[in-house]
Amino acid sequence: MPDALFAHARLAPIYDAFDGARDDLEHYLGIIGELGAKRVLDVGCGTGCLAVLLAERGMEVVGVDPAEASLEVAKAKDPEGKITWIHGDAKAAGDAGADLAVMTGNVAQVFLTDVEWRRTLEGIRTALVPGGHLVFEIRRPGRRVWEEWAADTAHDVIDVPGVGEVEQWREVTEVNLPFVSFRYSYRFSDGEVVTSDSTLWFREREELETLLAEHGFRVLDVRDAPDRPGREYVFIAQRR
Secondary structure (H helix, E strand, O other), X not given: OOOHHHHOOOOHHHHHHHHOOOOHHHHHHHHHHHOOOOEEEEEOOOOOHHHHHHHHOOOEEEXXXXXXXXXXXXXXXXXXXXXXXXXXXXXXXXXXXXEEEEEOOOHHHOOOOHHHHHHHHHHHXXXXXXXXXXXXXXXXXXXXXXXXXXXXXXXXXXXXXXXXXXXXXXXXEEEEOOEEEEEEEEEEOOOOEEEEEEEEEOOOHHHHHHHHHHOOEEEEEEEEOOOOOOOEEEEEEEEO
């Protein structure tokens, strides 16, 4: 089940306001252009930020996400219906005929069992044409970003258009490596507080390279994320 942050009827519409500038997307647009992709599968597309940018550049785009509330936000950004939106996980995309699949925003870390990760890679492999590419990011475990999260006790308040002032804060609830759990809380102007609990799997680079090879992918490159230097790995793999 997707986290409430993406699936709750009050949280999905305010996600973009708190997510801020998506500086990472320019980097992904560059990689996708570098690889010559024309038809892209956006796995865990969320509120559709990247999918819309790709469609504006004339690409065919399929966006898939298990959180229906986020998909509704995404569809509102695509009034002309240029993008194919699918409610479900990577398997739901079927034989999409994509020449590139992408997972941004640390989507690759939300799969908390080997079974879930295997299912995701199998779904992506089916959706890609032979020789198609997979691009995704993970946070570097050695950077121990959860310690920064735990130390950050700030409360952010944003006046969200059409919603009003919303207060957000985060707390780390458990560190049981390789898993880290945290909770976002949101207080709305009517006094309601809505929480969203999340867990990420901080996998090591070598483990991911092995898993990719086992599921029919060849790792072509592992890069630094220019918007978060030293904090993330960006994998570029190819379907064998």
